[in-house]
Amino acid sequence: MAKIRWRTGTALGSVSLFLIPVTAATRFVMTTGCTAFHSLCLNNKEGKGLELKEYWSDSYHSGDFKLTRIGFVAIRFRWLITLLIIGIAGWIAVDWWVLDPAHFQLLWKIRLITGAMLTPLLPLSYLCKLNRRWMFASLYFLLGVLLIFNLVSLWSFRDGTPIPIGYIAFPYFLLTLLSVLPLPVKSGLRVAVMVIGCVLATDYWLDSRSLSNGALLDRLWLLICFSLAMIWVQAGQLRMLLDLYRESTRDPLTRLMNRRLFMGQLRQVQQENPGQPFTLILFDLDRFKRINDVHGHLMGDEVLVRVANTLGDIFGPDAIMARYGGEEFMVLLPGTTLEQGMRKAETLRLAVESQPVENPLGDGEITVTLSAGVVQGQHDSDLQQLLNQADEALYDAKRNGRNCVQAAA
Ligand SMILES: Nc1nc2c(ncn2[C@@H]2O[C@H](COP(=O)(O)OP(=O)(O)OP(=O)(O)O)[C@@H](O)[C@H]2O)c(=O)[nH]1
Numbered sequence: 001m002a003k004i005r006w007r008t009g010t011a012l013g014s015v016s017l018f019l020i021p022v023t024a025a026t027r028f029v030m031t032t033g034c035t036a037f038h039s040l041c042l043n044n045k046e047g048k049g050l051e052l053k054e055y056w057s058d059s060y061h062s063g064d065f066k067l068t069r070i071g072f073v074a075i076r077f078r079w080l081i082t083l084l085i086i087g088i089a090g091w092i093a094v095d096w097w098v099l100d101p102a103h104f105q106l107l108w109k110i111r112l113i114t115g116a117m118l119t120p121l122l123p124l125s126y127l128c129k130l131n132r133r134w135m136f137a138s139l140y141f142l143l144g145v146l147l148i149f150n151l152v153s154l155w156s157f158r159d160g161t162p163i164p165i166g167y168i169a170f171p172y173f174l175l176t177l178l179s180v181l182p183l184p185v186k187s188g189l190r191v192a193v194m195v196i197g198c199v200l201a202t203d204y205w206l207d208s209r210s211l212s213n214g215a216l217l218d219r220l221w222l223l224i225c226f227s228l229a230m231i232w233v234q235a236g237q238l239r240m241l242l243d244l245y246r247e248s249t250r251d252p253l254t255r256l257m258n259r260r261l262f263m264g265q266l267r268q269v270q271q272e273n274p275g276q277p278f279t280l281i282l283f284d285l286d287r288f289k290r291i292n293d294v295h296g297h298l299m300g301d302e303v304l305v306r307v308a309n310t311l312g313d314i315f316g317p318d319a320i321m322a323r324y325g326g327e328e329f330m331v332l333l334p335g336t337t338l339e340q341g342m343r344k345a346e347t348l349r350l351a352v353e354s355q356p357v358e359n360p361l362g363d364g365e366i367t368v369t370l371s372a373g374v375v376q377g378q379h380d381s382d383l384q385q386l387l388n389q390a391d392e393a394l395y396d397a398k399r400n401g402r403n404c405v406q407a408a409a
Helices: 002-041 052-056 063-090 092-098 101-118 121-128 132-155 170-178 185-206 215-249 259-272 288-295 297-315 338-354 383-399
Strands: 278-285 320-323 328-334 370-377 405-407
Touching (some): 052 185, 052 215, 063 121, 063 215, 101 132, 121 132, 132 170, 132 185, 170 215, 185 215, 259 278, 259 383, 278 288, 278 297, 297 320, 338 370, 338 405, 383 405
Parallel strands (some): 370 405
């Protein structure tokens, strides 16, 4: 009894001795890794780079970027399916060379059936680019077909014939191919869990000894390594895509969206909210040329950044804001009437007027004012006409002495 207790104590002691440094090391690596990763994510000069959550899930991406990414994924997905169909069917030649006739007779048919099952995904990939659900349905269908192919082909070797390397390596090959898709980490993890779970279940089903003799653990380890590599490459591609997207849709000075993206968002809000009014506010800084001429372009830039920040403070996350032109800003307020829009515009006007901007060169501060034109739209409004009306209202505000808000006639 005492011996058993002594052994248990020794075992627990050894495990604790082992666990404490491992836990501490893991914590250290995770903390420093996350900090380094985060600083890497925030490496653009405005300090407003990508956030970790944007790598994690696409629910943190804007609607427009989701569409852009899905379009990109759909093209890669189409190429992936084409390669898989050609590869799976073309491998028949290798099988003919390496397999005995009995296995070959079964496997060439399975390969052709798998290729045929993947073929409908080619036209479907055109639908994927329109809808995220279609994309995931197609991806899981693809995985399902390939994992069944893996199961059936391994099952055909249950008689003890050595399994050719091409069949053993198939799940790793699949994970490598899937790394071409720019998926967020959450989706990549789901894919990895599905592949790992199915492959291990297949292995265990075909040979239950694989659990006790360590073969399953060996397989699990390698699958995890390949999955991590896949997720890493996918996240890298997602980052590249997000960077390019931001560069092409954001104003580099104020980080507000540019006119092209704003117009897309405006069309989207109009289509998706039938029966709901929305307000457009067009702002223009007063006598901005004079600020540039008297205080320099650096001061002009500072004013633009400060006004953009004030826009964010006043209108909040529900508003869609853009730098529309040089010193012009546009705000779209979904679900608001003209009166509400006028009140918001007035609040902004007062806020900008009451917050003097300091010269970045330390040369005192100046008061900035702005003028605004406000117009209300409906789901069936002509957008170009609305923009013209906002522009005319702004022009009226300028004619009325500037530093005021004017509703469209
Ligand atoms: N500093 C800086 N100036 C800019 C930028 N973009 C445009 N501008 C300047 O903005 C000024 C716009 O001047 P105008 O269109 O004459 O308008 P304004 O002086 O504001 O006069 P009103 O609109 O009639 O009140 C021009 O001098 C442009 O060079 C920018 O990114 N930075």
